[in-house]
Amino acid sequence: MVVEQDRTRSENAKQAPPVRWVLVSLSLSVLLPALGTSIANVGLPALAQALHASFQQVQWIVLAYLLTITVLIVSLGRLGDIVGRRKLLLIGIALFTAASTLCGVTSTLWQLIAGRIVQGLGAAVMMTLAMAFVGETVPRAKTGSVMGLLGTMSAIGTALGPSLGGVLISGFGWRAIFLVTVPLGILAFFLAYHTLPIDNGRTKADRPGFDSMGMLMLGLTLAAYALAMTVGRGHFGLLNVSLLATAALGAVLFARAEARTASPLIHLAMLRDPVLSAGLATSTLVSTVMMTTLVVGPFYLSVALGLDATFTGLVMSVGPGVAALTGVPAGRMVDWIGAQRVTIAGLAGMAAGSFILSMTPVEAGIAGYIAPIAVVTAGYSLFQAANNTAVMKDLRPDQRGVISGMLNLARHLGLVTGASVMGAVFALSLTTTDATMAHPDAVAAGLRITFAVAAILIVLALAIAVGSGALATHPSILRKIAGSLRHIR
Incomplete structure (x- = not known):
């Protein structure tokens, strides 16, 4: 192949x-x-x-x-x-x-x-x-x-x-x-x-059918989830819960429909591949953490450190700037030493940077914020290049579009979830519902608590990546697990 x-x-x-x-x-x-x-x-x-x-x-x-x-x-x-x-x-x-x-x-x-x-x-x-x-x-x-x-x-x-x-x-x-x-x-x-x-010329008769019903069901499910994460600005109410329940029901119905369709939108059997399933899960977790920097960062810089809008914007641009500088070298590292090792290195860097931010005192000032953020973002560049390569490298031509879409979806779901969940974690750690009116010490404590949660999420992503690497390297482990489950049934 x-x-x-x-x-x-x-x-x-x-x-x-x-x-x-x-x-x-x-x-x-x-x-x-x-x-x-x-x-x-x-x-x-x-x-x-x-x-x-x-x-x-x-x-x-x-x-x-x-x-x-x-x-x-x-x-x-x-x-x-x-x-x-x-x-x-x-x-x-x-x-x-x-x-x-x-x-x-x-x-x-x-x-x-x-x-x-x-x-x-x-x-x-x-x-x-x-x-x-x-x-x-x-x-x-x-x-x-x-x-x-x-x-x-x-x-x-x-x-x-x-x-x-x-x-x-x-x-x-x-x-x-x-x-x-x-x-x-x-x-x-x-x-x-x-x-x-x-494009390779294929007649309509040669083309597989497009799963319009699956597209509709998946679209409604994702819309319900995304709206649940965005309406209410981080404060969950009855509407948010109803939307989440709708999304959960939609996911179940979508999975059942795809299993019965001759030409499904997503072949659910593909998710048994440990590299793909781990790549999607870790991408969601990592994107959730990256959104934390955008949700919490501006409040910490403006309230806790007292920076004006101009300097806050300059400091906030450091993260994307580091990602822009490290993206190409990260890709070359993947080609040089392999995607699995670079994935582990990137996640380890993100975990270290998040842990340092969870311990950073206000007295460390701007440098105390920029240095760990640079570590987190550099780790993110390593992870993205390695994870995308691992998932996309050996696909059949007729799978590239849908798998690429699933990777991008995982990243967007992480960003949407991060804006809501990590924003809620930050808000709960404050003594007021309005972060701009909170005491600087409360905002600093909120940053430390939020990035402690972020570090835990990255450690979870690291465990998934290591486990998937072991399964991909030794597929007999996966067969033994499947056999054990069948025996239990």
């Missing part, structure tokens, strides 16, 4: 454009969705004023984008496997670019939210299929390096958003934060059209 894939890649390479242009195309397809998230966050105050809306209302400009990605990302990955990844990626880039234009010229809040939904649809396609294309455009020996590059571009998009958005809003107004992505989208479309390999 692997030899056959390598032969196909080498045949494609003879007639394909230089790999560097392919990588530029894929890099833009990853950078633009990340920029679309971070650049909108910084514009919320200006949008609330310009559109005469409350802060709760303009938050849906961000939420609509993120929810669309979360709900559709797996289904779109599977659709790419069926109809052709190049064709669908071009459609996704075109949708993202057109929606960016619509967002930049709209005059009402609801038109802007509608534009962000379409933009999220395009972003979901771009994020998923960019990673899926690595398997058919890059030699296997370089997979880690390219995964590291894509991680770097995502980090650059996240880090660039706040500073670029601030400059654009002050100089040209809020519309510029959406219109700035239009020329980049046009460039991404041009490069993708001219550099990405042509």
Whole structure:
């Protein structure tokens, strides 16, 4: 199977454009969705004023984008496997670019939210299929390096958003934060059209069917979960519990439906693979912890350390900056010493950084915050490059899109969960419901408690990674466990 894939890649390479242009195309397809998230966050105050809306209302400009990605990302990955990844990626880039234009010229809040939904649809396609294309455009020996590059571009998009958005809003107004992505989208479309390999021509009769019912059930389940984690701003009530119950029921019904479908959206048997199941679980846990830095960090810097908005923003950009600098070296380490070792090293670094933050006194100042955050973020870069490589490296061509979608979904679910759960942990550790009014010592204590919980989550992820490595290396262990379970029954 692997030899056959390598032969196909080498045949494609003879007639394909230089790999560097392919990588530029894929890099833009990853950078633009990340920029679309971070650049909108910084514009919320200006949008609330310009559109005469409350802060709760303009938050849906961000939420609509993120929810669309979360709900559709797996289904779109599977659709790419069926109809052709190049064709669908071009459609996704075109949708993202057109929606960016619509967002930049709209005059009402609801038109802007509608534009962000379409933009999220395009972003979901771009994020998923960019990673899926690595398997058919890059030699296997370089997979880690390219995964590291894509991680770097995502980090650059996240880090660039706040500073670029601030400059654009002050100089040209809020519309510029959406219109700035239009020329980049046009460039991404041009490069993708001219550099990405042509889809294998398959007739409609040869294509597997698309599980529309599965897509609907999964979408509703994910929407219920994401809404449960976002409505109420961290304070769980009856609505949140009802949504969580709906999501749990939806997950059960989806699993039963997929087991009976001839061409399922997700082949549940794939989750028996210890590398894939561990990769998804650890990605969710790690993303939950990474969201902690975005939820707790601003309050600690502004309230406990007394920094103004400008310095808080500068310090907050250190994390994405470190990720941007370490992404490519992390990918090269994966190619050099293997994904499993780099995964363990990355998680160990994240656990160490989180533990140090849980012990950091206020007297350590800015340096006492930046140093462990840099360790956490560098560990995250190692983990992302290694985990994505381990999961995506040896897949069949017809699985790349849906598995890439599942990886991206795991990361987004972690971010959504982290914003709610870790935000709730931080809030419970304070003596007031308004963190901006809390005493600096209470905020500092809240940071230490929250990162102690984060360290525990990373240790759990580390245990899963080590266990999956043992099962992958010695599959007889897995067979013995399965046999024992059958015997118990």
